[in-house]
Amino acid sequence: MHIVILGSGRLGSRLANALVQKGHHIVIVDAEETKFKNLEEHENIQRVSGDIFNEETADLVFAEPTDVFIAVTGSDNVNLMVAQAMQKKYKIPKVLIRVFDPTLSSVYRDLGLETVCPTNFALQEMLKMLEKGI
Numbered sequence: 375m376h377i378v379i380l381g382s383g384r385l386g387s388r389l390a391n392a393l394v395q396k397g398h399h400i401v402i403v404d405a406e407e408t409k410f411k412n413l414e415e416h417e418n419i420q421r422v423s424g425d426i427f428n429e430e431t432a433d434l435v436f437a438e439p440t441d442v443f444i445a446v447t448g449s450d451n452v453n454l455m456v457a458q459a460m461q462k463k464y465k466i467p468k469v470l471i472r473v474f475d476p477t478l479s480s481v482y483r484d485l486g487l488e489t490v491c492p493t494n495f496a497l498q499e500m501l502k503m504l505e506k507g508i
Contacts, residue, residue, distance in 0.1 A: 378403070378440050378466075380426055380456055381447035385472065387412035389444065394418050403435050426456055436464040446472040454482055461487075 375398045379386050382404035390400045391414045400419045404410065407423040424431035443466045445453035453471045461469045471489045473479040479491035 375399070375441040376438050377401070377442045377444065378435055380404075380443070380445045380453070382406075382409040382413065382421075383446070383448065384412070386444075386446045389446065390414075390419055391416075401435055401438075401440075403431070426460075432460065432463075436460065436466075440464060440466050442466070442468045442470065444470045450475050450478050454478065454487070457487055 377393055377398050377400050379390055379400060379402045382390070382402050386402060386404070387409070390402045391412075394400050394414065394416050398418070401422060402410070402413065402419060403422040403424065403426055405423070405425050407421075410421050410423075413419055413421065422431065422435050424434075426432055426435065443457065443460055443464075445457045447453055450473045453473060457469045457471045460466060469487060471482065471487055473482065473489045473491050474493055476491050476494050479489040479494065483489050
């Protein structure tokens with residue numbers, strides 16, 4: 375699959391490294407080139423330094439038909455805005471978004487976007503741990 379990841383922080387880098395090991399072609403984009411330091415050197419990881427809101431950058435990132443777009447920047451609003459815009463413009467069949475705010479996650483899930491909320495995951499895990507010990 376051809377997968378584009380927005381955000382090369384801890385999650386984006388680890389995701390790219392894991393997905394390329396499974397045989398996928400990855401394009402990872404970040405405004406800060408220094409964030410690419412955690413990426414493995416691999417011929418199937420293409421690094422793009424730039425602003426995804428810039429049309430030239432977006433056209434470069436989505437030059438090939440994209441199967442999956444994953445937005446994992448540190449900003450819920452950026453992830454949500456970019457996901458909606460890119461899905462429409464480039465007709466991407468699957469879009470995954472990390473959203474820290476549980477309320478926003480629910481709202482956007484109801485609009486048809488697939489969201490992952492680490493806050494909800496952490497809450498569930500902590501409650502499970504507490505239930506075992508109480």
